[in-house]
Amino acid sequence: MDSVLKKVMKRIKPSRREERKVEREVKGFVEELEKRIEKKGYDAEVLVGGSYAKGTWLPDPDVDVFVRFGEGNNLSERLREVLKGLKYEEMRASRNYYRIGRFEVIPILRINSPEEAKNPMDVSPFHVDFVRKNLKRPDDVRLLKVFCKAIGVYGAESYVSGFSGYVLELLICYYGSFKRLFEEVEDWRPKVYLSFSKKRERLSKAKLRSPLILVDPVLPTRNAAASLNYENFSKFVFNARLFLRRPSTKFFEAKPIDEDFLKKRSSKRGTKLFLKKVRIKGKRDVFLAKLKRKLGRIKSRVEGYGFSVYDYGFQELGDRVLIYFEFETWRCSRKGRHLGPPVWVPKEHFERFLKKWGDVYVHGTRLVADVERVDDARVLLRDLLREYDV
């Protein structure tokens, strides 16, 4: 295992040259911000945060830069004043922030302890401090991030529901190393409860819904892994077990779910494949989160019509998304059974059903009629995608 990890590390760790390049960029950007803040006379300081500050970043990183204000409301507006004249993109969130190249410039409030936070973002500097103090092997976080990316479980966004960078950092803090973590994950079984303090914390029910309860050491009422779902937890355990059985660099290389892969898999399974490429419109995160919800609903509706879906999902390919539905059954009878109310409903309803549907009979306890319907899952799917504006 050690030799495999070493090989991977060589590939994924930013080179000295890149380190210096990013360092220069960060320094320049921070100085620029500080000058602008001084000019405005704001009581605020600039902090570098995120994976960059924690030394767990991967090549070509995004860098979080916090502008921490001493007090007050309208932080986003005041930060916008600071950035005036720069080419920024405003990002909608519970508190708006700004994107400039690789930098995410985030307005936060200066607080004495995490409990005083007005917004989850305000807690971020405490996260940075905790990880800096407790993380002995930042490179192991890099390995872990690449592993999770490759198996598709990296990211706490709602359209991923996987592990956030912070969760992965905490896991390495907690277990000490990548190797030790995996040895423990091999025996993970939900619910897994991890806490840096001996005190059993009282978390609300909603925070206990996830298979992993990782008590946030800087705000112990919070489950840092609250957005992880069971499927991704399971994928992680599964791949960790496979990796321990037979370590290989392959686990760190994402296999893209592209047209070619999907077609081959479908023909091996003998399923019917439906593909559609759509362009990402608007903000990527919002678009993908919505898309995921819509596809889930469409899948349920397709199954409601009696077809069965083997697999479905989407995959980003640059500025486009490849949507796929793979059908286990995709043809059905031309007519389907339309279920009405029980036969003993009030006479008016009985009468209405008969008038509406004509040839009515009994199935179980209910009035039913055979009605024309779409007999091809692909036609149905095309209609539904249109209905949901996908």
Place this chain on the structure above:
Amino acid sequence: MDSVLKKVMKRIKPSRREERKVEREVKGFVEELEKRIEKKGYDAEVLVGGSYAKGTWLPDPDVDVFVRFGEGNNLSERLREVLKGLKYEEMRASRNYYRIGRFEVIPILRINSPEEAKNPMDVSPFHVDFVRKNLKRPDDVRLLKVFCKAIGVYGAESYVSGFSGYVLELLICYYGSFKRLFEEVEDWRPKVYLSFSKKRERLSKAKLRSPLILVDPVLPTRNAAASLNYENFSKFVFNARLFLRRPSTKFFEAKPIDEDFLKKRSSKRGTKLFLKKVRIKGKRDVFLAKLKRKLGRIKSRVEGYGFSVYDYGFQELGDRVLIYFEFETWRCSRKGRHLGPPVWVPKEHFERFLKKWGDVYVHGTRLVADVERVDDARVLLRDLLREYDV
């Protein structure tokens, strides 16, 4: 409605000639039995029961003849002695009885009240007495029987789960006439509770499972309609409502579910039809009851494979049974998903699943593999029918 019922009655009521013919046969048979009993010196008398005794029989009737013994066990054996030399067929039941032509010769025990019954059969003479005393319109029972037969809900046998003759007689006793019954059925809604006494009886839970609780007036701890299921209850209510809307003699004519009917219906629905004719082996009732259970299980298994069944069942055609399955979906992908245990099972199980299935991945929280399977419902059905010896 009255003219429709009159027309039907003309068709279904035994002619004077038949009445006389059956009467002669019954008289002759009873005398023969009485002679034989006397010869044996048994303390027993012969009673004519069933629909014949109650005047609710239909053309070419079966006639129940009770041989009521004064005391003792081994009633079946003693009755067999009586019948020695006659061409009888022994019928298996909780107490065996005998069939000779149209006669069912049933050994029962003389008791003073229904509560003393050793066997449900012992209560029969009390049923006969009750109906004779309380049934004002026996011809209306005839109408009701033909109606129920035509819509397929007549018979308390487990492969029908419909209305027994006795239940139909009680319903006419209770409501007074066919017309009045239907006017009430129009508003039936489970559970329907009918009792001849004002006292609310305490029936066991099992007896309350049926949608109709019809307290047996001669044994009030019994639900006379216990074997009626919801589907047949619903069919009865449905057809009663239809009949009241537009009375017609058609409701009294069974539409046979034969090959021709099934093929036409299937082609209208665009389903895939599977037909098989099998010869009835052994006792008809036993054969059909078993067949019904087997087909129910086969249907579940077929659906477990991802196919969906629109309709299925069987229909007697003389000494054969026509079995039919009508498929809503009948083709599926060549491979199916084989579900294994959750990914976090003990390592030995994990290992075993991987070794056995090779190309394993995660679906939800479980280990799964794509495996070859039958992709045609008809092939699967043929295999299952063989497996269940149908």
